[in-house]
Amino acid sequence: MNRNKVICKCRKLTKGDVADAVEQGAVSFRQVKKATRAGDACGHCKKKIKKLIRKLTEDHNQAAEKRR
Template sequence: MDMSEVICGCVGVTAQDIKDAMNNGATTLEEVQEATNAGTCCGGCVDKIEEIMIAK
């Protein structure tokens, strides 16, 4: 995956931003959302966020 890919277009969060949140201790979807705001507007990217979290 391209780490510069925008995963959440609503707030401009990239795959790297999600990885960074995880590296900083976020372990659940809710914690990633709190750290990045990804998936908190329309929710259309939640599946992509979860895919990135599973792939670690």
């Protein structure tokens, strides 16, 4: 994943910003929005952010399963 790629143009938030919010415990769009203000303006990024959250949480869960 390119952490520097902008995912929310209105707020100039990157995939890395969303990933950081997820790493800090945000597991829903609402929680990521609260942490980053993503999707707060026009909302065009909402689907992309939701998809990224799903991917990041799935990757995290798979990594945790492998450690068991």
